Amino acid sequence: MAFLAIEQVRFTYPGRKPVVDGVDWRMLAGEFHCLLGRSGCGKTTLLKLAAGLLRPQSGRILLRGGELASPGPQLGFMFQAPTLLEWLSALDNVLLPVSLQRRPTTQDRQRALQLLAQLGLEDHAPHHPRQLSGGQQSRVALARALMLEPPLLLLDEPFAALDAITRAELQDDLLRTCRARGTTVLFVTHDINEAVYLGDRIALMQHGRIVDDIAVALPAPRSQAMRHGAAFNEYCARVRAAMDRSGA
Numbered sequence: 115m116a117f118l119a120i121e122q123v124r125f126t127y128p129g130r131k132p133v134v135d136g137v138d139w140r141m142l143a144g145e146f147h148c149l150l151g152r153s154g155c156g157k158t159t160l161l162k163l164a165a166g167l168l169r170p171q172s173g174r175i176l177l178r179g180g181e182l183a184s185p186g187p188q189l190g191f192m193f194q195a196p197t198l199l200e201w202l203s204a205l206d207n208v209l210l211p212v213s214l215q216r217r218p219t220t221q222d223r224q225r226a227l228q229l230l231a232q233l234g235l236e237d238h239a240p241h242h243p244r245q246l247s248g249g250q251q252s253r254v255a256l257a258r259a260l261m262l263e264p265p266l267l268l269l270d271e272p273f274a275a276l277d278a279i280t281r282a283e284l285q286d287d288l289l290r291t292c293r294a295r296g297t298t299v300l301f302v303t304h305d306i307n308e309a310v311y312l313g314d315r316i317a318l319m320q321h322g323r324i325v326d327d328i329a330v331a332l333p334a335p336r337s338q339a340m341r342h343g344a345a346f347n348e349y350c351a352r353v354r355a356a357m358d359r360s361g362a
């Protein structure tokens with residue numbers, strides 16, 4: 115059974131043409147898929163539908179076989195901007211998904227500290243977002259998204275604003291953490307290189323439709339050195355050609 119199944123989903127904002135126009139997509143548990151397409155093709159809207167933040171006007175979205183009604187603890191999100199709460203420390207930002215439900219326990223705090231340490235932020239737990247760099251803020255947001263160990267992570271261009279080196283580091287952090295937990299990930303990007311590096315599969319989106327589906331058979335775990343290899347660059351060229359062919 116698919117972990118996440120998007121079946122013939124359509125969505126239109128009032129007075130607009132369909133933004134998601136009959137999308138079918140399936141993800142198996144533990145897979146990492148990238149949704150790639152130009153600005154405005156409907157990626158974020160499809161992610162919001164997959165999260166249960168928007169409801170399809172037709173079609174359905176199934177999570178482990180059950181229809182998705184609303185967002186819940188089964189989902190972790192991370193958006194382009196880290197959206198941390200300025201008045202909370204890094205540690206309390208990571209604990210937020212717990213604090214919204216109940217008072218965090220010592221165990222919760224240990225887990226949050228462990229996540230911060232895994233992401234190289236052990237010394238920054240007491241610091242507020244304004245005391246952190248953009249890359250550090252993104253790491254805090256990633257730790258927050260992972261705090262409840264969601265089986266499904268939906269990420270909307272989470273590293274778009276970062277410099278290339280920090281971005282590469284965070285890509286590796288994300289891959290390592292998700293592989294260790296068996297997390298299923300749907301990752302929106304408009305960067306071909308990022309999609310090939312991260313994805314087991316790439317869905318190409320254009321005008322609200324999935325126009326191509328590319329399996330990436332590069333070895334796991336990925337390493338930055340791979341980026342200079344022939345196989346990686348062939349995949350990038352193949353995805354580029356598919357985008358040009360489909361107009362995506």
Ligand SMILES: Nc1ncnc2c1ncn2[C@@H]1O[C@H](COP(=O)(O)OP(=O)(O)OP(=O)(O)O)[C@@H](O)[C@H]1O
Pocket residue numbers: 127128130133151152153154155156157158159160304
């Ligand atoms: N709340 C809204 N009301 C009306 N139209 C919207 C709304 N949100 C998005 N749209 C429109 O829907 C289309 C798809 O937007 P969406 O944000 O899903 O695209 P995207 O592929 O994620 O773009 P980007 O890569 O720039 O983030 C765009 O034309 C956008 O203007």
